[in-house]
Amino acid sequence: MLGAAAGIVWSLAWPGSPAGAYAVVGAAAMLSAAMQAPLTGLAMMLELTGGGFPILIPMIAATVTATVVARYVDGYSTYTARLRAR
Amino acid sequence: MRMAETGDVAMKARKSGGQDARTVTVRGRPSERVRVPQPVIKSRLPSGRGATEQPNVTGDGEAVLSPFFWLLVVLTGLGAGLLGDVMMVILFNVQHLAYGYSIGSFYHAGSFETAVEHAPALRRVADLMIAGVFGGGAWYLLRRFTAGEKSELDDVVWHGGRLSARRSLGTGLISEIVIGLGASIGREQAPKLLGGVAGSLLADRFRLTPAQRRLLVACGGGAGLAAVYNVPLGGALFTAEILLGTVTLPVVLPALACSVVATVTSYLYLPRSATYLGIPQYHFTGSLMVWALLAGPVIGLIAVAYIRLIGWVSHHAVSGRWMIPAMFAAFTALGLIGIAYPELFGNGKDMAQDAFTGTDGAALLLTLFALKPLVTSMCLGSGASGGLFTPTMSMGAVLGGGAGILWSMAWPGSPSGAFAMVGAAAMLGAGMQAPLAGLVLVLELTDSGFQIIVPMTVATIIATVVARHLDGYSIYSARLRAEPGAPPAAE
Numbered sequence: 001m002l003g004a005a006a007g008i009v010w011s012l013a014w015p016g017s018p019a020g021a022y023a024v025v026g027a028a029a030m031l032s033a034a035m036q037a038p039l040t041g042l043a044m045m046l047e048l049t050g051g052g053f054p055i056l057i058p059m060i061a062a063t064v065t066a067t068v069v070a071r072y073v074d075g076y077s078t079y080t081a082r083l084r085a086r
Numbered sequence: 087m088r089m090a091e092t093g094d095v096a097m098k099a100r101k102s103g104g105q106d107a108r109t110v111t112v113r114g115r116p117s118e119r120v121r122v123p124q125p126v127i128k129s130r131l132p133s134g135r136g137a138t139e140q141p142n143v144t145g146d147g148e149a150v151l152s153p154f155f156w157l158l159v160v161l162t163g164l165g166a167g168l169l170g171d172v173m174m175v176i177l178f179n180v181q182h183l184a185y186g187y188s189i190g191s192f193y194h195a196g197s198f199e200t201a202v203e204h205a206p207a208l209r210r211v212a213d214l215m216i217a218g219v220f221g222g223g224a225w226y227l228l229r230r231f232t233a234g235e236k237s238e239l240d241d242v243v244w245h246g247g248r249l250s251a252r253r254s255l256g257t258g259l260i261s262e263i264v265i266g267l268g269a270s271i272g273r274e275q276a277p278k279l280l281g282g283v284a285g286s287l288l289a290d291r292f293r294l295t296p297a298q299r300r301l302l303v304a305c306g307g308g309a310g311l312a313a314v315y316n317v318p319l320g321g322a323l324f325t326a327e328i329l330l331g332t333v334t335l336p337v338v339l340p341a342l343a344c345s346v347v348a349t350v351t352s353y354l355y356l357p358r359s360a361t362y363l364g365i366p367q368y369h370f371t372g373s374l375m376v377w378a379l380l381a382g383p384v385i386g387l388i389a390v391a392y393i394r395l396i397g398w399v400s401h402h403a404v405s406g407r408w409m410i411p412a413m414f415a416a417f418t419a420l421g422l423i424g425i426a427y428p429e430l431f432g433n434g435k436d437m438a439q440d441a442f443t444g445t446d447g448a449a450l451l452l453t454l455f456a457l458k459p460l461v462t463s464m465c466l467g468s469g470a471s472g473g474l475f476t477p478t479m480s481m482g483a484v485l486g487g488g489a490g491i492l493w494s495m496a497w498p499g500s501p502s503g504a505f506a507m508v509g510a511a512a513m514l515g516a517g518m519q520a521p522l523a524g525l526v527l528v529l530e531l532t533d534s535g536f537q538i539i540v541p542m543t544v545a546t547i548i549a550t551v552v553a554r555h556l557d558g559y560s561i562y563s564a565r566l567r568a569e570p571g572a573p574p575a576a577e
């Protein structure tokens with residue numbers, strides 16, 4: 001949703017791709033950064049959409065940068081963040 | 087092993103209450119975070135649990151991912167992409183000169199094969215005779231004048247040592263020229279090697295630590311593969327799964343970054359489309375699923391025999407000046423066989439393409455399956471140096487396609503191309519002993535296959551398990567050269 005919305009706004013400045021493409025890129029990046037697992041995030045988005053190879057390059061670029069930034073700043077994933085106190 | 091190491095570092099740090107973290111203080115108090123290097127946020131979550139409890143979220147370990155290292159990852163990617171393009175420019179131009187087919191149509195289905203088929207029989211044999219004399223002579227001279235220097239990427243990443251830039255460049259050039267003339271070996275080895283060389287040279291120039299150098303060389307290797315086949319994900323998996331055997335973040339992130347940069351860079355010359363075009367979207371059927379279950383163990387067995395054969399011919403490959411007559415004889419023999427089966431020329435791309443689209447009959451497919459490993463090992467045994475990626479994958483594809491046609495007589499349901507996809511993934515997974523890389527590479531190369539991913543995965547797991555149970559060598563480890571005087575390396 002974030003990817004799609006941002007993509008629609010971006011397309012006003014630089015048209016070229018449909019909102020769905022931005023949505024898939026955004027979803028892959030968000031999923032990977034949140035799970036701190038870029039290979040899993042990318043494979044899941046490719047499998048869930050049954051396609052996506054033609055936009056794999058921007059998907060990987062966004063995924064790597066999002067995961068690196070999240071890791072640099074904090075590094076928790078949705079899984080470690082939910083671990084219960086010992 | 088690497089994973090355990092980095093895990094240990096984190097564990098130790100945690101046990102001693104943040105041994106490494108003790109040096110980091112926030113407003114006079116030690117940081118609560120144990121990861122090295124430290125994240126920006128120094129406090130843990132209220133639960134007190136650590137982010138590194140997720141096993142792939144480790145510290146950087148010995149290969150510190152500094153901002154400067156990231157810059158070198160990008161530069162290595164650029165280098166791998168450019169060098170990959172250069173290798174392909176050479177390959178396509180030699181093919182153009184040798185068989186007179188148009189360079190622009192390289193990525194159209196079966197174009198090299200079509201050109202080869204249209205070339206008169208005499209010209210085909212003559213081209214391979216030239217390849218034999220040129221390859222034998224050039225490799226003899228290169229190896230003589232660079233004796234003792236290393237040009238094997240996996241050997242350097244696994245055992246240490248330094249890649250020789252001149253020997254790597256030389257062997258890459260010779261390799262692409264003889265493949266362009268028709269030799270039956272893979273065209274990806276040179277770009278992979280030169281991607282590694284790009285990383286190695288940058289590591290030299292900026293005096294990286296041995297661990298950083300190893301990571302950068304491995305990233306460059308996968309990136310070279312990514313660039314020439316347009317497979318950024320497969321290239322990164324090649325680095326992580328095969329070269330480093332690790333899927334922790336400090337490996338996966340630079341591997342992906344390097345591969346993606348190399349792939350984009352390669353678009354300067356290479357097309358943005360998938361390597362195999364026009365592959366239909368095959369559908370899941372009961373027939374295909376049951377076949378995958380039965381074919382898995384058989385492909386595992388065949389992979390073991392094939393890998394053993396490769397290991398044997400690699401060890402006993404002709405060397406010294408006898409290489410010149412040996413390569414001339416081997417390539418001429420390939421040329422003569424190629425009068426009847428021109429599909430055998432080159433790395434096997436067109437053979438795989440026809441199998442994936444399902445355009446060949448069972449007899450031809452199964453004949454090619456029997457001949458391809460023989461001619462490839464003949465080329466390697468004569469002293470030629472080249473890749474095994476496409477030869478291995480195309481062997482699995484024609485086996486799958488051919489066996490699938492026969493199976494369909496008993497239980498129709500799927501076209502032969504679907505069986506070829508399953509066979510290719512299983513042979514590649516078992517042959518490389520890397521099922522994730524095998525599956526992803528077939529999906530990326532064909533831009534297809536998601537709907538039959540279940541049978542593909544099933545056959546790939548079974549084939550890899552069977553090969554691992556029986557033997558466990560891969561097409562890469564089987565080719566490592568004997569180390570004179572050294573005790574057998576750990577298995």
